Amino acid sequence: MIVNKNDEVIIDIEDMGSDGEGIGKYQGYTIFVKNAIIGDKIKAKLMKTKKSYGYGRLMEVIEPSPYRVTPKCPIAGKCGGCSIQHLDYEKQLEYKQNKVKNCLERIGGFPVEEFCKENIMEPIIGMKEPFYYRNKAQFPVGVNKEGKVAIGFYAGRTHSIIDTSHCYIQAPVNDEILQRVRKFIEEYEISVYNEEKQEGLIRHILTRVGFTTGEIMVCLIINGNNLPYKEQFIASLCEISHMTSISININKEKTNVILGDKVKTLWGKPYITDNIGDIKYQISPLSFYQVNPIQTKVLYETALSYADLHGEETVWDLYCGIGTISLFLAQKAKQVYGVEIVPQAIDDAKKNAEINHITNAEFFVGAAEEILPQKYKEDSICADVIVVDPPRKGCEESLLDTIIQMAPKRMVYVSCDPGTLARDLKYLCKKDYEISKIQAVDQFGHSVHVECVVGMQRKDT
């Protein structure tokens, strides 16, 4: 072995991995180092060694990369959220574009350089202001080593809570919400959740803010059926202007899943509203809603342009959430069908169609891989365009098979995981489809995540 555990080595960081870790070589031996960035010369201590690669801890930045910046947030290196805040934002964008390219090339086997030359793959669209962009936060609540209440974020890859009172990517009103919830817990001696013992009441605080309306939602996730001193809790939160919805969510399960199935509204409306473009949306605690409203508009407009609608098309929007993309598409299509697995999201979707006076959108609850084949076989429903926007794990192969059988002229694939995107595109392109456009959009500044929209067409059209 060239190196052993606990050895300290000096290396140049030449690349960055999919989790934002720096990658360098010591005499041909590859070392991955968290918090190191491309262009750094560093000293790393080997913590884990395998035959041809190992993991090092950053001990010292000997010569900082020209792309290294001082993070605004003091806990940026520790908190699991902003793992690349110390990388200049323009370089973050380049890193994300390369991440998409690598996945398309390595997993999908696509000729990415050709895609770039032929303008099939466009440069990534970044944010104008990559701070304070998120409309949703989920703060874990627990006890720290000193036995005090901790509210903040999990440290990367752990469940230990880093106490915080300000987050540089969240809506600033969260500071006041956290302060008031913390005071409430301390003043009324409300217990907080202990994951190991499965005891204690308050588990998480979920907040949402409508960026165009200013409306605020606070939902406390609790390990119980009721919140004691709820009148005092409501009174305190209602002092925050634009407070719109206060609720509890019941989660008594031993699980990492944050939200339980049941929500009780304590005060105000069971939802908040927000606008994207000309469409107004109602959003309830359990529903998915894109976290970056400014970039979401860019994302949806791109999806709409790839769908290339002229008013005569039947469109399916699979994994439709609260009908966000469906209602965007409905403005230009003859008929839109949305499918989503969360019943509360479909209730929101139906309501959203109603409040926007959209009558050509219909929604179904269920798994896309079950509903689509069922509707296709039993009701002979067809599709001119199919849009999919799955969670990170991508689409089931059986769903892709049904789509291929239905033979829509165009497809639009919206994805938050370039790896599963590349896998699914490869499957579709082996059959009847080819890629016509790829656009990455940065929805998650300072994290390693990236969103993509891909336009596809049938090879015979």
Ligand SMILES: C[S@@+](CC[C@H](N)C(=O)[O-])C[C@H]1O[C@@H](n2cnc3c(N)ncnc32)[C@H](O)[C@@H]1O
């Ligand atoms: C990335 S979100 C997209 C939502 C929506 N298109 C939007 O932009 O707001 C994925 C959605 O798929 C839903 N979902 C997850 N698995 C599903 C499945 N098998 N069938 C249908 N919907 C599913 C989730 O509840 C979530 O709302």
